[in-house]
Amino acid sequence: MTEIPEHLLKRAQAAREKSAEPAAEPAAEPAAAPAGDSRIPEALLKRSQAAKASKAGGEADAAETGGGVALAEKVGAVVAAAPAAAGVPVGGGPGGHTQRLLTVVKSGSIQDVKATPVDKVHTWPHLLAAEFVAALACTAFTFIFSIFVNAPLLQLANTNATPNPSKAPWYFLGLQELLTMFHPMVAGVTLPGVGIIFLILTPYLDRNPSNKPEDRKFVISIMTVHLMFWAVLVMIGSFFRGPGFNFVLPWVDGLFFEL
Numbered sequence: 518m519t520e521i522p523e524h525l526l527k528r529a530q531a532a533r534e535k536s537a538e539p540a541a542e543p544a545a546e547p548a549a550a551p552a553g554d555s556r557i558p559e560a561l562l563k564r565s566q567a568a569k570a571s572k573a574g575g576e577a578d579a580a581e582t583g584g585g586v587a588l589a590e591k592v593g594a595v596v597a598a599a600p601a602a603a604g605v606p607v608g609g610g611p612g613g614h615t616q617r618l619l620t621v622v623k624s625g626s627i628q629d630v631k632a633t634p635v636d637k638v639h640t641w642p643h644l645l646a647a648e649f650v651a652a653l654a655c656t657a658f659t660f661i662f663s664i665f666v667n668a669p670l671l672q673l674a675n676t677n678a679t680p681n682p683s684k685a686p687w688y689f690l691g692l693q694e695l696l697t698m699f700h701p702m703v704a705g706v707t708l709p710g711v712g713i714i715f716l717i718l719t720p721y722l723d724r725n726p727s728n729k730p731e732d733r734k735f736v737i738s739i740m741t742v743h744l745m746f747w748a749v750l751v752m753i754g755s756f757f758r759g760p761g762f763n764f765v766l767p768w769v770d771g772l773f774f775e776l
Contacts, residue, residue: 671775681760682773690754691747697762712743 638644685693695704716739723736730737759765759773 669775682758682762684754684758684762684774687751687755691750693762694750694754694758715739716743 684690692705692709695708698704699708719736719739723733725732725736727733755774756767756772757764759770765771765773
């Protein structure tokens, strides 16, 4: 026969003792609840009886059935007496705890384990490794390209004849254009120095941590003005300067520019 858990027996005994203290005379043990009033579902009782019958080899005698009913009445009496006397919730465990074991749930299914995205990575190896690979790729491309394409070199320089106009490479034409407008000290030192210092101070003037262009309008505007200013000077020095570095119109006087 199925045994009643020990903690249920202890709780029922404590409830009976507590309920008997305020009474003038000792109260009799609570009467066994009829089978119809049992707190155990009827389906469970039938399943328990069927298991007992199959275990005994198919013997389903009246004594066994009566024992199951008696067991149900005894458990029903214990469960019914506990909340009425001791105030312990029905189905509670030892000490009145009401936790219920539903199932074993893995922690990963109820916890948010998604990593928070960050906008910072380590310089090594993430950044430097990518830059090193990019440098190798550019070097290999330049090396292969130089094998099949010859550089556009001119004839040997003649020290007795200076080309007219004599222009600097395109990336220095902006500076050469400034030399036609200002004193060499201003055009070669002051203006480029002020521009470089201002670009260095830009991250300290605009401390917005956002990477979105719409949130960095100040620094984007400064960089755009700097690039456009230098690009205009390079274009003027390349296409609008002729012999003697004088201003000419390329569609009238021709184009005085070589790579």
